[in-house]
Amino acid sequence: MAAQESGKLHYWDAFWDLRVDECPCDVHFCDWLEKTDIRNASIFHFGTGGHHIVGIRTAENGSNNCVLGITAAPQEYETFIQLAIERPEVEKTYKTFFGDIYQLDKRLLPELDVVALFHLCEFRTEKNDLYGALTDRQVADMLTEKTRKGGYIVFYTKSFAFETAAKVIAEWEKEQPVEKVGMYESLLVYRKTK
Numbered sequence: 001m002a003a004q005e006s007g008k009l010h011y012w013d014a015f016w017d018l019r020v021d022e023c024p025c026d027v028h029f030c031d032w033l034e035k036t037d038i039r040n041a042s043i044f045h046f047g048t049g050g051h052h053i054v055g056i057r058t059a060e061n062g063s064n065n066c067v068l069g070i071t072a073a074p075q076e077y078e079t080f081i082q083l084a085i086e087r088p089e090v091e092k093t094y095k096t097f098f099g100d101i102y103q104l105d106k107r108l109l110p111e112l113d114v115v116a117l118f119h120l121c122e123f124r125t126e127k128n129d130l131y132g133a134l135t136d137r138q139v140a141d142m143l144t145e146k147t148r149k150g151g152y153i154v155f156y157t158k159s160f161a162f163e164t165a166a167k168v169i170a171e172w173e174k175e176q177p178v179e180k181v182g183m184y185e186s187l188l189v190y191r192k193t194k
């Protein structure tokens, strides 16, 4: 994370291109969506990267799924803008916004069928506390609330912060109407039951 003046948004001053060996979550996610034959679904994606593969593959694979992504990196948002300009057929079903996920406001969120929380606990620090941002658990709860009954919430077990995330997930699982579906490659999949 960039050195930032206290009180400013805790953004990500970096650019993540597709590095499947290091971080396969987005590719595993696209594979899982296709293998599970998820169609006509609204998908929320935490941490688009600058490659935007989830939005692009979704637009190209005929699933009629749509993706709302969030990035905290200005550089990654810039490549989304370029993508949108150059490929309106992708932009039709793929929107990304710039912001800190810990500042989400549920009033602005649609009903969702699939939520990908791959980077839970990776980036939240005391810098987010300075402006009263949500916690990891609050983000998970909010997005669970916005997930339709039968929808999926997906975590990434190879995240460098998964040890911490696993504790949040264990509490979340006990208190939210969700059930574990199982693993797909590096992904841990839950389903909303109510």
Ligand SMILES: C[S@@+](CC[C@H](N)C(=O)[O-])C[C@H]1O[C@@H](n2cnc3c(N)ncnc32)[C@H](O)[C@@H]1O
Residues within 6 Å of the ligand: 010, 011, 012, 016, 017, 018, 019, 023, 024, 025, 026, 046, 047, 048, 049, 050, 070, 071, 072, 073, 076, 099, 100, 101, 102, 118, 119, 123
């Ligand atoms: C290591 S990159 C991984 C990108 C992609 N999921 C992949 O696996 O290739 C982490 C992603 O999380 C995003 N990110 C970091 N902090 C964030 C925050 N507070 N809110 C939203 N997104 C954040 C970054 O912008 C970046 O897209």
